[in-house]
Amino acid sequence: MRRKKQMLVLLLCVILCCGCTSPVRVQETNIKYVIGVSLANLSEQWRLVLKNELEEEAAQYDSVRLVILDAADSSDKQAEDVEQLLEFGVDLLIISPGDVEAMTPIISDVYQNIPVIVLDRIVEGFDYSLFIGPDNDLIGRQAGELILDILKEEGKAAGQVLEIKKDSMASDSRSEDFLMTISEAGIENHSICLKEGTRDCAEDFLQAHPEMLEGVDVIFAHNDYMAYGAYLALQKLGREDIRIVGLDGYFGDNGGLKMVEEGIIDATVTCPTGGREAVQYAIDIINRKSGIPKQIILRSHKIRADNVSAYQQEKIQQQQKEGMIHVGYAQIGEDSNWRKASQESIQAAAKEFDIDLTVAFNAKSLEEQKAQVRQFIADDMDVVVISPLVSEGWQDILSEAQEAQIPVLLVDRMVSVEEELYESYIGADFEEEGRRCARWMLRETADREHISIMELRGTEGSSPVQGRKDGFEEVIAGDDRYQIVYSLCGDFSEGDAKRAVREYLMANKWDIDVIYAHNDNMALGAAEVLKEFNIRPGTDVKIVSVDGTAAALEALQKGEINCVVECNPLLGPQIMKAITDLMQGKELPLRIITDEMVFTKDTPKELFKNRKY
Numbered sequence: 057m058r059r060k061k062q063m064l065v066l067l068l069c070v071i072l073c074c075g076c077t078s079p080v081r082v083q084e085t086n087i088k089y090v091i092g093v094s095l096a097n098l099s100e101q102w103r104l105v106l107k108n109e110l111e112e113e114a115a116q117y118d119s120v121r122l123v124i125l126d127a128a129d130s131s132d133k134q135a136e137d138v139e140q141l142l143e144f145g146v147d148l149l150i151i152s153p154g155d156v157e158a159m160t161p162i163i164s165d166v167y168q169n170i171p172v173i174v175l176d177r178i179v180e181g182f183d184y185s186l187f188i189g190p191d192n193d194l195i196g197r198q199a200g201e202l203i204l205d206i207l208k209e210e211g212k213a214a215g216q217v218l219e220i221k222k223d224s225m226a227s228d229s230r231s232e233d234f235l236m237t238i239s240e241a242g243i244e245n246h247s248i249c250l251k252e253g254t255r256d257c258a259e260d261f262l263q264a265h266p267e268m269l270e271g272v273d274v275i276f277a278h279n280d281y282m283a284y285g286a287y288l289a290l291q292k293l294g295r296e297d298i299r300i301v302g303l304d305g306y307f308g309d310n311g312g313l314k315m316v317e318e319g320i321i322d323a324t325v326t327c328p329t330g331g332r333e334a335v336q337y338a339i340d341i342i343n344r345k346s347g348i349p350k351q352i353i354l355r356s357h358k359i360r361a362d363n364v365s366a367y368q369q370e371k372i373q374q375q376q377k378e379g380m381i382h383v384g385y386a387q388i389g390e391d392s393n394w395r396k397a398s399q400e401s402i403q404a405a406a407k408e409f410d411i412d413l414t415v416a417f418n419a420k421s422l423e424e425q426k427a428q429v430r431q432f433i434a435d436d437m438d439v440v441v442i443s444p445l446v447s448e449g450w451q452d453i454l455s456e457a458q459e460a461q462i463p464v465l466l467v468d469r470m471v472s473v474e475e476e477l478y479e480s481y482i483g484a485d486f487e488e489e490g491r492r493c494a495r496w497m498l499r500e501t502a503d504r505e506h507i508s509i510m511e512l513r514g515t516e517g518s519s520p521v522q523g524r525k526d527g528f529e530e531v532i533a534g535d536d537r538y539q540i541v542y543s544l545c546g547d548f549s550e551g552d553a554k555r556a557v558r559e560y561l562m563a564n565k566w567d568i569d570v571i572y573a574h575n576d577n578m579a580l581g582a583a584e585v586l587k588e589f590n591i592r593p594g595t596d597v598k599i600v601s602v603d604g605t606a607a608a609l610e611a612l613q614k615g616e617i618n619c620v621v622e623c624n625p626l627l628g629p630q631i632m633k634a635i636t637d638l639m640q641g642k643e644l645p646l647r648i649i650t651d652e653m654v655f656t657k658d659t660p661k662e663l664f665k666n667r668k669y
């Protein structure tokens with residue numbers, strides 16, 4: 057591999073020199089990292105923007121070189137490109153896949169040898185180092201909201217939309233939420249799907265089919281290129297009355313932001329490429345930095361004439377906060393071993409980042425926690441961090457924080473409010489944790505006819521409980537062999553779980569095949585009570601749990617718990633990095649999802665060692 061890289065470095069030097077007009081001595085280079093980039097095409101505007109951002113970011117580092125290959129929308133060529141980059145001996149692959157289905161197995165193979173960062177379109181499964189992309193469902197909803205706002209301003213209770221899509225998975229998922237948003241308001245929609253998402257394609261289609269514009273009030277084009285093509289067609293067809301909403305919202309003369317500024321289109325939704333983040337994380341991954349997330353979901357914004365200048369201003373002039381950063385953190389009480397590890401990680405990271413952290417502990421209710429946040433607002437903290445006990449009821453206090461211009465970070469658990477009320481969510485994908493528990497159970501009980509499940513739920517109304525429940529039930533849905541015959545709230549605590557399982561045993565003949573515990577403390581409590589009743593946990597009844605704490609992994613190695621799905625509490629470094637970035641004026645991703653694994657009796661022993669909780 058080293059030889060290959062030397063060849064690659066020499067090749068790069070030759071390319072660099074051949075590109076020059078005058079003879080240049082081959083510079084002694086200090087290239088340390090060679091990053092391969094495979095792009096599905098360079099015909100779409102957003103990929104050109106992506107390429108520029110990758111190159112601009114890489115240019116910040118002398119030690120980094122990119123080798124960028126363009127697959128020209130051919131999966132075969134993208135596969136060959138990936139092979140060629142591996143041949144070059146690149147240290148890491150950044151890939152923006154075209155056909156996700158075709159590229160998933162190829163990316164999985166590459167990931168066995170070198171780190172892989174996937175951009176924009178997520179692949180099946182988790183065989184990659186990091187995914188960076190937008191929330192396409194949110195983008196669809198935002199486009200729908202923009203159209204409802206435009207129709208409302210025109211005093212139109214109803215209205216008709218023409219949606220111009222392009223043939224891609226991202227377009228499909230955006231369209232789903234877009235249609236849901238406008239149909240809830242009774243807006244009629246017709247969709248057309250163009251083979252190519254280009255300006256000419258859109259302009260030519262509309263000019264050839266003016267009848268499609270009959271009764272149309274607004275056009276929604278799935279990228280600003282097509283939006284511009286629609287604009288040109290409407291000019292020629294004398295239909296300037298039709299409003300236009302685009303997508304992507306890039307800077308630059310041909311970008312959607314300028315089109316909104318010049319009134320060519322009425323609105324757009326920004327769709328960041330993630331190119332800069334990809335290079336930054338690539339260097340961290342190559343340097344084996346800890347705390348690398350698994351997924352980074354980028355934020356998108358609704359842009360109209362009345363906020364386009366402010367948006368661009370904010371992105372260009374990042375307001376820096378000088379001096380000590382003061383953070384107020386509303387943490388939940390010591391409800392579990394997980395919580396203890398979480399608290400320790402956050403306090404240690406605050407020290408390491410030299411951030412002044414004030415922790416309000418032990419809130420036992422939503423009202424108590426909101427009072428703590430209100431106090432932080434009164435104390436004029438630079439940032440407020442919240443681990444919300446429950447998901448509902450946060451709209452008012454987060455609006456107060458926004459009015460006070462105090463940014464809020466949600467960590468560990470999520471709340472149900474619109475995305476504008478918080479800077480970022482840093483934590484786990486609870487639905488996926490629930491799916492992992494169920495997938496393990498399906499494999500473990502494949503030969504069984506009927507499986508009775510006892511579910512031990514965590515704190516009622518908290519996002520981990522809702523997510524783990526939804527994910528688990530999604531996987532067993534439709535398979536009648538699996539029945540959740542008993543579901544009870546153990547509030548994430550060992551004591552409550554013990555009481556509940558004991559009550560069940562006192563009132564029922566034991567007929568449970570699998571216990572699904574939303575956290576380790578409840579799984580351990582249940583195992584203890586089973587032993588009192590001479591039922592062997594892990595043998596007479598299978599136990600699957602979430603968190604990955606030391607006590608649970610010990611029980612797993614003793615065979616008393618059968619599967620532990622990790623929920624990483626060590627969020628401190630990611631939280632403090634996010635706060636530091638925020639104070640430097642950077643926009644944070646909408647969600648930063650932690651990297652987690654699954655432990656079973658087949659997990660290699662070394663993975664149980666050197667764990668920090």
Ligand code: GYE
Nearest residue numbers: 391392394520548575623
């Ligand atoms: O699973 C549990 C803790 O919010 C994800 O809360 C966290 C959960 C965790 O009590 O052990």
